[in-house]
Amino acid sequence: MRHPRIEPWLAAGLCGSAITVTAPCAFAAQYLTVEEARRLCFPSATAFDPRPIGGGATRCWAARGPAGPLGYALFDAVIGKHLLIDYMLAVDPAGKILGLEILAYRESYGGQIRNASWRKQFHGLGPSKAPRFQRDIANIGGATLSCRHVTEGVNRLLRLFAERIAPR
Amino acid sequence: MRTPLIAASVALLGVAPLIASDSPGNDQLLKRIEDLEAEVRHLRQQAGAADATPGPEGSKLPLESFASSIAKELTLGAYGETKIRSREGATRWDPHRLVLLPTYQFNDWIVLNAEIEFEHGGSSTDSGSKTFEGGNIEVEQLYVDFQFADWLAWRAPGIDLIPVGYFNLHHEPTLFYSTERPPIYRELIPSTWFEMSTSLYGQIAEGLRYQFQISSGLDDDGDNSKGAGSRPGITFDGGIRGARPAVGDFAQSNDSLGYAVRLAYDPPAIPGLGASASFYYADTTPERGGADNPNLAASTAHDGNPRALGGTAVFIYDAEFRYRIPRTPLELRGEYVFVDLDRPHNLVANNDGDFDNNVGSHMQGISGEIALHLWPDSWDTGRGEGMDLVPFFRYTRLDIQTPYAGGSDENEFDPESSPESPDRHVFELGLCWLPTPELAVKLDWKGERFDGGTGRDTYQMAVGFFF
Numbered sequence: 001m002r003h004p005r006i007e008p009w010l011a012a013g014l015c016g017s018a019i020t021v022t023a024p025c026a027f028a029a030q031y032l033t034v035e036e037a038r039r040l041c042f043p044s045a046t047a048f049d050p051r052p053i054g055g056g057a058t059r060c061w062a063a064r065g066p067a068g069p070l071g072y073a074l075f076d077a078v079i080g081k082h083l084l085i086d087y088m089l090a091v092d093p094a095g096k097i098l099g100l101e102i103l104a105y106r107e108s109y110g111g112q113i114r115n116a117s118w119r120k121q122f123h124g125l126g127p128s129k130a131p132r133f134q135r136d137i138a139n140i141g142g143a144t145l146s147c148r149h150v151t152e153g154v155n156r157l158l159r160l161f162a163e164r165i166a167p168r
Numbered sequence: 169m170r171t172p173l174i175a176a177s178v179a180l181l182g183v184a185p186l187i188a189s190d191s192p193g194n195d196q197l198l199k200r201i202e203d204l205e206a207e208v209r210h211l212r213q214q215a216g217a218a219d220a221t222p223g224p225e226g227s228k229l230p231l232e233s234f235a236s237s238i239a240k241e242l243t244l245g246a247y248g249e250t251k252i253r254s255r256e257g258a259t260r261w262d263p264h265r266l267v268l269l270p271t272y273q274f275n276d277w278i279v280l281n282a283e284i285e286f287e288h289g290g291s292s293t294d295s296g297s298k299t300f301e302g303g304n305i306e307v308e309q310l311y312v313d314f315q316f317a318d319w320l321a322w323r324a325p326g327i328d329l330i331p332v333g334y335f336n337l338h339h340e341p342t343l344f345y346s347t348e349r350p351p352i353y354r355e356l357i358p359s360t361w362f363e364m365s366t367s368l369y370g371q372i373a374e375g376l377r378y379q380f381q382i383s384s385g386l387d388d389d390g391d392n393s394k395g396a397g398s399r400p401g402i403t404f405d406g407g408i409r410g411a412r413p414a415v416g417d418f419a420q421s422n423d424s425l426g427y428a429v430r431l432a433y434d435p436p437a438i439p440g441l442g443a444s445a446s447f448y449y450a451d452t453t454p455e456r457g458g459a460d461n462p463n464l465a466a467s468t469a470h471d472g473n474p475r476a477l478g479g480t481a482v483f484i485y486d487a488e489f490r491y492r493i494p495r496t497p498l499e500l501r502g503e504y505v506f507v508d509l510d511r512p513h514n515l516v517a518n519n520d521g522d523f524d525n526n527v528g529s530h531m532q533g534i535s536g537e538i539a540l541h542l543w544p545d546s547w548d549t550g551r552g553e554g555m556d557l558v559p560f561f562r563y564t565r566l567d568i569q570t571p572y573a574g575g576s577d578e579n580e581f582d583p584e585s586s587p588e589s590p591d592r593h594v595f596e597l598g599l600c601w602l603p604t605p606e607l608a609v610k611l612d613w614k615g616e617r618f619d620g621g622t623g624r625d626t627y628q629m630a631v632g633f634f635f
Binding site for chain 1: 243244245269271273276277279281313315318321323334337338343371374375377432434436437439440442490492494495541545548554556605634
């Protein structure tokens with residue numbers, strides 16, 4: 001008598017389905033809220049005051065601490081390969097980059113841009129030296145479009161900041 | 169954008185009753201117009217206020233209205249390339265491929281990806297069509313990803329690329345500088361290599377990613393499916409390229425599966441460096457049903473009888489790196505791949521009475537590339553912003569055949585000593601101009617020097633894009 005054979009395909013499908021049903025449905029794509037990202041960018045801030053900046057969905061907040069202005073947090077989104085990447089740029093009052101945080105990454109490929117070492121390349125760049133992809137900002141293989149588009153997005157925010165927020 | 173539409177709608181709603189009513193006086197009309205103007209002003213102020221209002225800051229979906237209204241829509245990317253190639257006195261123009269890349273995000277953790285490819289101008293059964301007869305239309309990727317966490321995502325059964333090497337996964341034309349993909353990605357890694365499959369993948373440490381995939385196994389029955397296609401299986405001059413199985417309609421003739429593992433590492437301490445190691449295994453033993461299997465009969469009939477062959481298997485080991493050295497023009501790439509054929513005396517090619525296609529016990533290839541990014545910083549402005557000019561040189565050694573390893577065709581043919589040997593040195597020298605990062609114009613020379621003493625030179629040009 002032959003025993004019924006379990007098809008590997010079926011086993012793989014069942015395993016995947018079991019994972020889907022039982023895994024905690026934590027948002028893999030959503031890493032930080034706006035509030036959490038602002039706190040990461042300016043841990044000592046006591047207040048974040050909204051500032052109109054224009055530019056569609058772009059948002060800006062002035063971070064204040066006990067000793068005065070700390071800088072600005074700018075929120076925006078760019079398309080990676082297909083889907084939106086939400087990110088926040090922190091700059092000092094003069095526009096120099098203090099930090100870059102990825103709030104949401106939704107695509108199947110390219111999530112490596114969340115790695116701290118890649119984001120750290122932006123630190124210290126700003127009005128006098130805008131970040132340039134493949135020159136100041138190294139690419140990550142398999143995440144080329146995300147790397148390039150976030151770099152372009154950061155440049156856009158720097159320009160918006162210079163035109164509409166930076167003290168004249 | 170929204171305000172004029174609202175204003176127009178309000179105006180229409182407001183004016184319509186006026187048209188229908190009996191001849192109102194001028195004062196009435198004037199008052200109504202003033203009311204509408206006030207309404208438009210009010211709506212405009214509301215819209216302006218909404219633009220300046222921050223999103224729900226404590227929400228898990230920041231700026232939810234913005235993200236959900238755009239990200240949930242279907243998006244479409246594309247890549248493609250057109251080529252002109254001149255070889256051995258013949259020049260040919262080829263609309264090589266146009267690939268459409270639809271993606272749909274069901275929610276924040278479930279995503280559908282697909283690739284629809286038109287090759288060589290598409291396909292046509294109309295004899296009056298000018299479409300190249302060798303063209304075809306393929307679905308090269310079709311899968312749903314469930315992203316549970318950074319370290320774990322499940323790619324549900326669908327069509328996906330086999331994760332071996334770098335350029336089988338990332339083969340868009342702006343990501344390499346030559347007209348054609350690197351030579352290793354033909355006989356040894358048969359790019360574009362896509363199969364029905366399912367995967368687990370994720371990032372397990374900063375910069376370190378994995379993918380484990382189960383797929384349809386390679387096929388060596390002398391055909392590529394039960395009912396369609398005519399791929400030759402593993403052969404003397406085609407490597408494993410002809411062993412890719414059929415993709416659809418329950419047509420694979422090999423019930424065994426292929427298993428692939430790929431580890432990719434981008435060292436956090438060394439920006440610009442990326443490397444990966446891949447391993448693939450497949451039992452290539454097809455169904456060998458005897459005389460009622462026409463493929464088997466055709467492929468093993470040199471002595472007049474279908475032959476029941478034993479099992480075979482393919483192991484592939486690949487290691488590669490890419491390094492764009494920051495703040496210098498220099499970029500380096502290298503790759504080594506080894507294909508081990510287990511029990512090659514059972515391969516169809518070694519038992520079919522055709523002594524010109526016998527196969528050895530293993531295959532291997534090694535490649536090194538140097539590229540220079542010469543667009544000067546001072547020109548990286550205005551129309552020159554984002555532009556690049558990249559001369560490159562690549563050397564590849566392809567060792568497709570090693571001494572013959574048995575089978576019923578024994579002693580009739582030694583592939584390694586054949587003047588027709590596909591073993592060769594490949595030299596590629598060219599220039600790639602990227603007017604924007606999404607567009608590449610390529611010009612190069614490819615010189616192939618075969619171990620049998622012959623040579624072949626190809627001069628080629630391509631225009632490729634990816635966005």
